[in-house]
Amino acid sequence: MIQDTVRILRNDRETGLYYRLTVRAPRVAPLIQPGQFAHVRIAFLGEALLRRPFSIFQVADETFSVLYKAVGRGTEALARMRPGDDLSVIAPLGHGFTVPQPGGETPLLVAGGYGMAALYLLAQRSPQKGVVFVGGRRGADILCEEEFRALGWDVRVTTEDGSRGERGLVTQPLIDEVRRAAAGRKLFACGPTPMLEAVGGIASEFGVPAELSMDEHMCCGVGVCLACVIAIRKGDGWEYQRTCTEGPVFDARTIAWKARG
Amino acid sequence: MNLSVQIGRLTLRNPVTVASGTFGYGVEYARLLDLNRLGAVVVKGIRLDPVRGNPTPRTAEVASGMLNAIGLQGPGVEGFTARYWPFLAGLEVPTIINIWGTTVEEYAEVARRFDALGGVGALELNVSCPNIKEGGAQFGTDLRLLHQVVAACRKATSLPLITKLSPNVVSIAPYAKAAEEAGCDALSITNSFPAMAIDIETRRPRLANGTGGLSGPCIKPIAIKLVWDAARAVRIPIIGMGGIQSAADAIEFMMAGATAVAVGTANFYEPQTALQVMDGLSEFMHRHGIEDVREIVGSVKMEKRS
Ligand SMILES: Cc1cc2nc3c(=O)[nH]c(=O)nc-3n(C[C@H](O)[C@H](O)[C@H](O)COP(=O)(O)OP(=O)(O)OC[C@H]3O[C@@H](n4cnc5c(N)ncnc54)[C@H](O)[C@@H]3O)c2cc1C
Ligand SMILES: Cc1cc2nc3c(=O)[nH]c(=O)nc-3n(C[C@H](O)[C@H](O)[C@H](O)COP(=O)(O)O)c2cc1C
Numbered sequence: 001m002i003q004d005t006v007r008i009l010r011n012d013r014e015t016g017l018y019y020r021l022t023v024r025a026p027r028v029a030p031l032i033q034p035g036q037f038a039h040v041r042i043a044f045l046g047e048a049l050l051r052r053p054f055s056i057f058q059v060a061d062e063t064f065s066v067l068y069k070a071v072g073r074g075t076e077a078l079a080r081m082r083p084g085d086d087l088s089v090i091a092p093l094g095h096g097f098t099v100p101q102p103g104g105e106t107p108l109l110v111a112g113g114y115g116m117a118a119l120y121l122l123a124q125r126s127p128q129k130g131v132v133f134v135g136g137r138r139g140a141d142i143l144c145e146e147e148f149r150a151l152g153w154d155v156r157v158t159t160e161d162g163s164r165g166e167r168g169l170v171t172q173p174l175i176d177e178v179r180r181a182a183a184g185r186k187l188f189a190c191g192p193t194p195m196l197e198a199v200g201g202i203a204s205e206f207g208v209p210a211e212l213s214m215d216e217h218m219c220c221g222v223g224v225c226l227a228c229v230i231a232i233r234k235g236d237g238w239e240y241q242r243t244c245t246e247g248p249v250f251d252a253r254t255i256a257w258k259a260r261g
Numbered sequence: 262m263n264l265s266v267q268i269g270r271l272t273l274r275n276p277v278t279v280a281s282g283t284f285g286y287g288v289e290y291a292r293l294l295d296l297n298r299l300g301a302v303v304v305k306g307i308r309l310d311p312v313r314g315n316p317t318p319r320t321a322e323v324a325s326g327m328l329n330a331i332g333l334q335g336p337g338v339e340g341f342t343a344r345y346w347p348f349l350a351g352l353e354v355p356t357i358i359n360i361w362g363t364t365v366e367e368y369a370e371v372a373r374r375f376d377a378l379g380g381v382g383a384l385e386l387n388v389s390c391p392n393i394k395e396g397g398a399q400f401g402t403d404l405r406l407l408h409q410v411v412a413a414c415r416k417a418t419s420l421p422l423i424t425k426l427s428p429n430v431v432s433i434a435p436y437a438k439a440a441e442e443a444g445c446d447a448l449s450i451t452n453s454f455p456a457m458a459i460d461i462e463t464r465r466p467r468l469a470n471g472t473g474g475l476s477g478p479c480i481k482p483i484a485i486k487l488v489w490d491a492a493r494a495v496r497i498p499i500i501g502m503g504g505i506q507s508a509a510d511a512i513e514f515m516m517a518g519a520t521a522v523a524v525g526t527a528n529f530y531e532p533q534t535a536l537q538v539m540d541g542l543s544e545f546m547h548r549h550g551i552e553d554v555r556e557i558v559g560s561v562k563m564e565k566r567s
C-alpha cells in the first residue's frame with residue numbers, strides 16, 4: 001500500500017459509458033496482485049470529498065489502468081480529466097484473488113459489467129487458461145472481450161437484451177458448464193451483488209470452490225472507518241469483515257448472505 | 262518555537278491529534294504516514310464487550326461532508342488489548358482511548374480496565390450514547406447523567422480524562438461546566454451532528470440506520486462556535502474538531518479557544534492531513550513571529566470593529 005501522485009497517460013471512452021484510464025505509477029505497478037483496487041482522489045470534485053475505489057485492470061512495467069463506468073459525480077468528473085493531469089491514489093489495496101497453481105484448478109471467470117476489469121490480471125497470471133463468462137444488460141456493457149481472447153481464453157458472452165452473444169443472464173451458460181464438469185474447476189467472479197449471490201449459489205450447488213469480489217460503499221479504503229463491512233460466517237454465527245481490507249475478494253462459502261445486523 | 266501543550270498531566274509534543282473513529286487503531290495508517298509526528302493517536306470508541314455495529318450502508322457522502330452510522334463496531338476491551346495495544350504501546354506518542362458504555366457502571370469499569378493496563382495517555386469519554394438503564398436518555402444531553410458518568414470515571418482512574426461533548430444541545434456551556442465540575446481534565450468538541458439524507462429514487466434513507474452523524478468541512482463553522490462558547494465557560498483545555506482539513510482550519514479552532522485539535526473525516530480522503538496541519542501551523546507561527554503555540558489559543562479579537 002502506497003499513497004502516490006500519478007500522472008494520467010490516457011483517459012478515453014471505451015464503449016457507451018465506459019472509460020479506460022491509464023496512469024504512470026512506477027512505485028505502485030510492481031506491487032499489484034489480481035483483484036486488488038486503487039482508491040482514487042478525483043481533483044475538481046469540489047464538495048464531493050471522498051475517494052472512489054476502482055479495480056486495477058491491467059498492469060505494465062510502470063503503468064496501471066482501470067476501466068470505469070461514468071455513473072455519478074466522481075466518475076463523470078474523472079472522465080473529464082486529461083492526459084498530463086495528476087491524481088492522488090492509494091494502491092494497491094485489499095486482499096485479491098488466489099492465482100491458481102500450475103497444474104491446479106481450471107479457472108472459470110464470471111463477470112458482470114465493469115467486473116471484467118477485476119478479472120483481467122487473474123486471467124493473465126493464471127498458468128491454466130479457462131473460460132470467461134461475461135454478461136451485461138446490452139452489447140455496450142460487454143468489455144474487453146477481445147483482450148481476453150488474445151490471452152487465449154474462451155469467452156462466452158450473454159446480454160439480457162440479446163444484442164450480443166446469447167440472450168439471458170450470465171449465470172445460465174455457467175450452470176451449463178459446471179453441470180457438464182465440475183471437478184477440477186474453480187469460479188472467480190466480480191459484478192453486481194445479485195450476480196455474485198447467484199454465483200455463490202451455483203458454487204455450493206455443484207460443489208465448486210468460488211472466490212467473489214464484493215462491492216460495498218467505501219470511505220477510507222484502508223480499514224479505519226468500518227463503512228464497507230459484509231457479514232462473514234464465523235463458528236455458528238457471523239461477524240462483519242471489511243471489504244477494503246479482508247476483501248474485496250472472499251471465499252463464497254464464508255459469505256453470510258442473509259445475515260443482518 | 263514551542264508546539265507542546267498540556268491536556269491535564271498529559272503533554273502533547275504538538276497540538277495536532279486525530280479524531281476517534283477516523284483513524285482506526287493507528288496501525289492501519291502506519292504504512293502511509295509517520296504516526297510519531299502526531300500529537301497523539303486517538304482510537305475508535307471501545308466498550309466492555311465486542312460490538313457488531315449497524316447494517317450497511319453505513320456512510321453516505323453529502324455536500325462537503327458525510328453521514329455515518331457505523332454503530333460503534335469494536336473489539337471490546339479484551340480484543341483491543343490483545344490485538345492493538347502492543348502496537349500502540351510501542352509508539353513514541355501517547356494513545357488516547359475513546360471509551361463508551363450503556364450504563365454509568367460500564368463506563369467506570371472500562372476506565373478501570375484501561376487504568377490497569379498501564380501506559381495509556383488519556384481516556385476520552387464519548388457521551389453521545391444512550392443509557393439503557395435510564396430508558397435511553399443520552400449521557401451527553403442530560404446534565405445529571407453527564408455529571409454522574411464523568412464523576413464515576415474520575416473515581417475509577419487517575420488517567421487524564423477528556424469528555425467528548427455532544428453538540429446536540431441548545432447551549433453547550435452548562436454541559437462543559439458540568440463535565441469540568443465532575444473532575445475531567447479536558448473537553449473534546451465536537452462529535453458529529455444528528456442528520457439524515459434520503460435517496461429520492463427509492464424514497465429510502467441513504468443510511469441503513471435511517472439517520473446518522475454529519476461530519477466534515479460542512480460542520481466546521483458550527484463547531485468553531487461551540488468551542489468558542491465552551492471556552493468562555495470553563496478553565497480546562499479543549500480539543501477542537503469538526504471538519505478540519507488544513508492548518509488554517511486548525512488555527513481557527515485554536516483562536517476560538519481550542520488548546521489542541523483533531524483531524525477526522527479528512528483522514529479518509531487525505532491521510533496526510535494531520536501532518537500537513539502540523540507543518541502549516543509551524544509555518545504560520547514562523548510567519549507571525551509566534552514563539553509559543555499557546556499564544557494562539559483563545560486569541561480571537563471580539564472587540565467591536567471601529
Ligand atoms: C472494490 C471495488 C472495486 C470497484 N471497481 C470498479 C471498476 O473497476 N470500475 C468501475 O466503474 N467501478 C468500480 N467500482 C464502483 C465505483 O467505485 C463506483 O462506481 C464509484 O465510486 C461511483 O462514484 P461516483 O461519484 O461516480 O458516483 P456517486 O453515486 O455520485 O457516488 C456517491 C458515493 O457513493 C459511492 N458509490 C457509488 N456507487 C458505488 C458502487 N457501486 N460501489 C461502491 N461505492 C459506490 C461513491 O464512492 C461515493 O462515495 C468499484 C467499487 C468497489 C468497492
Ligand atoms: C466514520 C466515523 C466514525 C466515528 N466514530 C467515533 C467514535 O467511535 N467515537 C467518537 O467519540 N467519535 C466518533 N466519530 C466522530 C469524530 O471523532 C469527530 O468528532 C467528528 O467526525 C467531527 O470531526 P470531523 O468533521 O473532522 O470528522 C466518528 C466519525 C466518523 C466520520
Ligand code: FES
Pocket residue numbers: 217218219220221222223224225226227228229242243244245
Ligand atoms: S472503507 Fe473504511 S474500513 Fe473499509
